[in-house]
Amino acid sequence: MFPISDDNAEPGTPIVTWALIAACVAVFFWQASLPPGADELAFYQFGLIPGVLFGSVTVADAPLPAWGTIISxxxxxxGFAHLAGNMLYLWIFGDNVELAMGRVRFLVFYIVCGIAATLTHAFLVPGSTIPLVGASGAISGVLGAYLLLYPRARVRVLFIPFPLILLRTFYIPALIVLGLWFVIQVLSGLGSDIEEAGVAFWAHVGGFVAGGLLIGFFKRPDVPFFHKPAPRVFDGRSERGPWR
Known part of the structure; x- marks a missing residue:
């Protein structure tokens, strides 16, 4: 079960959300264009390596200072699945959070949540030499903010039963979707070895918590917490019966 859209339209154009998605896609195409070997090196040069950040190891000919890799x-x-999953979540939830903050504040919020997520992971494995990459920490902050702003918004999810028989979509309140997502991250983090390469679950947790804590400082004063979406209005004159 995973989200594919939400029923929470707000007036405005989420330019920063679109720009962040475009930037991540552009960087991914750049990674894909690198020759064999250089693509792997790029992870070590531009990914966040906790051991490098805390000075226990070094990377030869590093193009950025260690703190710069927190952003890069x-x-x-x-991989493509990693990119697609992150961009889908940013596409679904980022627009509403951006419109609740304004463009500049949303960009700052996104970066700060990403930093908090990255540092959460780094402090737990300060000597690790495995590069940390991905937008999921920052996007987790967006999810934490969305949960407090729009817990009653409807999120459309795709359900894939096992064994695969029939794909179904249905709407679930954001409180359940995002609350369950957070619980899964915590349980997965407790059940996995953080020293091994894989999903950085604690970065997700750190970003989500940061987003929830910071949303009060970044949202516009006129945007309430626990906002109730306006009911959808149907124009009967434009509807057609089942005979069409």
């Missing part, structure tokens, strides 16, 4: 790592991804 947010725009790199380990």
């Amino acid at each position: 790592s947010m725009f790199m991804h380990g």
